[in-house]
Structure formats: structure tokens, C-alpha cells
Amino acid sequence: MMAATNKNNSENTQFFEGAEKLLEIWFISSDVKSKQRDLRQIPRNKWESLLKSVRCEIISFCRNEQIDAYVLSESSMFISKRRIILKTCGTTTPLQCLEPLLTLVQCVAGFDKVENIYYSHKNYKRPELQASPHQAFEEEVSLLDTFFPDGEAYCLGSTDADCWYLYTLSEGKALISDEEPDQTLEILMTQLDAEVMSIFTRIECSSASEATQKSGICKLIPHMTFDDFLFEPCGYSMNGITQSGSYMTIHITPEPEFSYVSFECDVPEVSYKEIINRVLKTFKPRKFMVTIFANKESVSANCPRELEQLDYIEESRSWLREDVQYCQFKNYDLTYAFYSKFPS
Numbered sequence: 001m002m003a004a005t006n007k008n009n010s011e012n013t014q015f016f017e018g019a020e021k022l023l024e025i026w027f028i029s030s031d032v033k034s035k036q037r038d039l040r041q042i043p044r045n046k047w048e049s050l051l052k053s054v055r056c057e058i059i060s061f062c063r064n065e066q067i068d069a070y071v072l073s074e075s076s077m078f079i080s081k082r083r084i085i086l087k088t089c090g091t092t093t094p095l096q097c098l099e100p101l102l103t104l105v106q107c108v109a110g111f112d113k114v115e116n117i118y119y120s121h122k123n124y125k126r127p128e129l130q131a132s133p134h135q136a137f138e139e140e141v142s143l144l145d146t147f148f149p150d151g152e153a154y155c156l157g158s159t160d161a162d163c164w165y166l167y168t169l170s171e172g173k174a175l176i177s178d179e180e181p182d183q184t185l186e187i188l189m190t191q192l193d194a195e196v197m198s199i200f201t202r203i204e205c206s207s208a209s210e211a212t213q214k215s216g217i218c219k220l221i222p223h224m225t226f227d228d229f230l231f232e233p234c235g236y237s238m239n240g241i242t243q244s245g246s247y248m249t250i251h252i253t254p255e256p257e258f259s260y261v262s263f264e265c266d267v268p269e270v271s272y273k274e275i276i277n278r279v280l281k282t283f284k285p286r287k288f289m290v291t292i293f294a295n296k297e298s299v300s301a302n303c304p305r306e307l308e309q310l311d312y313i314e315e316s317r318s319w320l321r322e323d324v325q326y327c328q329f330k331n332y333d334l335t336y337a338f339y340s341k342f343p344s
Contacts, residue, residue: 016235017129018253018260019122019188020075020089025101027082027111037110038081040068046104047077053097055131056088062227066245071229071237076249078239082111087264089251093131095119095143102147116331117148119167122188122289123159125258137165156325156336157289164188164289164336168329182332183300184293185272187263189285196284197254201234211236216282221248221267221275242267261285268299271306280319286341288319295332304335318342 029037044058051057051072060071070077074092078085084101088094105111119140124130133139141153148169157163196215198204205211208228212218217238218226224240231237234255240248248265263279272292280288290307294300304326311321319339327334 014255015126015129015258016253016255017090017124017126018251018258018262019124020087020251020262021092021094021121021134022119022186022264023084023086023094024116024118024184025084025114026116027084027105027109028113028115029111030113031110039079039084039105039109039111040081042079042104042108046108047079050097050100050104051077053100054086054088054094055090055092060227060229062225062239062241064225064241064243064245066243067241067247069227069239069241069247069249071227071239075237075251076239078247078249080245082115085247087249087251087262089253091129091131091134093134095133095140098143098147114148114169117144117151117167117169118293119144120291121165123163123165140165141167154327156327157323157338162190162287162289162338164291166334179295179297181268181298182266182293182295183268183298183303184264184266184291185275185303186291187276187279187288188290189261189263189280189283189288190259191286192254192259192261193284194256194259196282197252197256197259200230200236200252200254202230202232205230208236208238212238217250220263220278220282221265224248269303270299272300272303273306273310287339289336289338291334291336293332293334301333304333307335307337310337 056072056074058070059073062069068079074090075087086094127135133143144151144167151167151169154166155163199211199215208230211230212228223242226238226240228238236252238250246267251262253260261283292304294303308324320342321337321339323338325336
């Protein structure tokens with residue numbers, strides 16, 4: 001659950017690791033003539049069995065013609081025609097599902113190749129509490145390399161403070177006739193405003209819908225269908241989807257000792273400045289990191305370079321950029337940036 005449930009016996013205190021492990025995989029088939037393959041053909045009971053190896057379960061579900069969205073006991077899962085996004089927090093073990101996932105996808109949906117994979121996460125606050133292979137990025141990379149020998153690993157940011165790990169593989173688009181526009185904005189926030197975080201407790205709100213409205217999450221991106229969940233005694237998860245197939249997901253660990261909020265969306269925008277500003281005004285973090293992926297076919301293609309120009313976020317210069325790194329991959333551009341609250 002999103003509530004603090006992982007117990008550190010040595011200190012007799014409750015702790016929950018909010019930082020998620022994000023696994024995104026795009027599949028293709030050697031049979032380029034087949035147009036019927038679809039990950040959404042895989043029945044729900046198969047996904048439920050798969051998630052047992054990840055140490056989480058499905059608690060809510062919504063869908064439309066383009067995308068299936070699952071709220072999990074630890075974060076979210078999104079399934080579209082040939083892409084799966086699995087985002088899990090706490091001490092979950094998403095990489096443990098790789099072998100059964102690849103088998104399931106091939107046997108049921110007919111996809112026999114991985115086109116792209118992205119595995120990423122912020123550095124953990126308490127890595128020693130993670131289960132294998134997630135206690136160290138080197139261990140995660142070692143496991144990933146057994147499945148994807150041509151994969152590459154990166155660390156962006158300061159390894160002594162806040163950093164972001166990425167493992168990626170891009171096999172190229174030779175087997176696909178048309179490139180699909182793709183983009184992702186992710187904002188990972190820490191040291192959140194206590195008053196805002198209180199909204200995501202059962203003491204302050206009696207339902208997820210109330211928390212969604214009271215916090216202003218409902219206004220972040222228009223035309224979203226929401227599926228939200230408020231945990232007991234605290235913690236919050238939501239998925240939002242649009243009829244065009246875009247998604248938004250937010251996960252909140254509100255405890256003041258280790259508060260954490262993640263925001264992610266793949267809504268195509270020429271500029272992400274307004275969305276970033278709305279998210280920051282909603283949650284008021286002291287620190288946050290932003291990553292923007294986009295391929296050349298996306299209307300967001302120029303967004304990764306946008307962060308390089310933003311020394312400050314907001315006209316009031318509330319957040320100062322401390323680090324920025326730009327990467328150019330085979331099919332995607334990526335920018336990572338880290339900001340902290342500017343002293344008043």
C-alpha cells in the first residue's frame with residue numbers, strides 16, 4: 001500500500017520508499033504483415049498472476065479504446081496495443097517479472113521482439129530495504145543485461161545526492177513502417193509542503209475524489225478520465241486517461257519524514273512549461289527532478305532542449321536549477337534537470 005507499511009525493526013519506525021521503479025517496454029513482431037497483435041488481448045487473470053512476482057496487486061481499473069489503466073497496490077500499470085508501462089514503489093520487484101512477461105507477451109499477444117525498453121528510478125532513500133535485484137543499480141543492470149545484451153546504463157545527476165538511473169535499449173524501427181510519436185514528462189518531487197500533503201490522509205479527506213478535487217489534481221491536465229484511490233491511513237494514487245490514448249499518473253507518499261510525489265504523463269505538448277508550473281504550484285516541493293523524453297515524430301520533439309534554457313522555474317524564480325544533462329539516443333532525445341527551492 002502507499003501508506004507507510006515497511007517496518008525498520010532496528011529503529012522501530014515506519015518507512016515507505018516512495019520512489020518508483022519505472023519499466024516501459026515496446027514490443028514488435030517479426031511478422032510485419034500481422035496487424036492483429038495487441039497486448040490488451042492478454043486476460044486480466046494473466047496480469048494478476050504476473051504481478052505476484054512483482055509483489056503488488058490490482059486494486060482498480062479503467063479503460064477506453066486506446067489504453068487500459070490499472071491502479072496497483074503500489075502505483076500503476078498501463079497497457080496499450082504494443083506498450084506496457086509498469087510503475088511500482090515500495091519494495092516491489094518489477095524486474096523479477098521480465099522472464100514470465102516476455103513469455104506471456106509472445107504466447108498470448110504474438111509479439112516476439114522487444115523494440116525499446118526503458119527502466120529508470122530515482123536513487124532510493126533506503127536502498128538496503130529493497131529486495132534483490134533492486135538494492136543496487138549495478139545489480140539491476142546485471143539482470144537486465146541477461147535479457148538485453150545491447151542495453152546501456154546511465155546515471156544522471158549527483159551520485160552523492162539526488163540522481164536518476166536509466167537503462168535503455170533501442171533496436172531501431174526497421175520492422176515498423178510508420179514511426180509513432182512518443183513523449184514522456186516525469187516530475188519526481190521530495191520535501192513536499194506539509195499542508196498539501198495532509199490532504200492525502202484519511203484524517204483530512206474521506207475519499208480519493210475529495211482529495212483529487214481539494215488538491216487541484218483535477219485541473220492539472222484537461223479532458224482526463226480519473227481513476228483515483230486514497231489509502232488507509234494515508235497515501236494516494238491516480239491514473240488519468242484521454243480518449244486519444246494519453247495518460248497521466250500521480251503517486252503520493254505524504255509522511256513528512258519521507259514525503260514524495262511523482263507525476264508522469266505522455267500528453268503531447270509543444271512546451272511543457274505550463275504543465276510543470278501547474279504541478280509545482282499544486283504540490284510545492286522543495287526539491288524535484290524533471291525528465292523529458294521525446295522522439296522526432298512527436299510535437300514535443302523540442303521539449304527536451306527546453307529545460308536547458310530554464311535556469312529558474314516560474315516567473316517568481318521559486319526554484320533554481322542545479323543540474324541539467326542532455327542525452328541523444330538512437331530514436332529519442334532526453335533531458336534530465338534537478339531543481340531546488342530558491343532561498344527567499
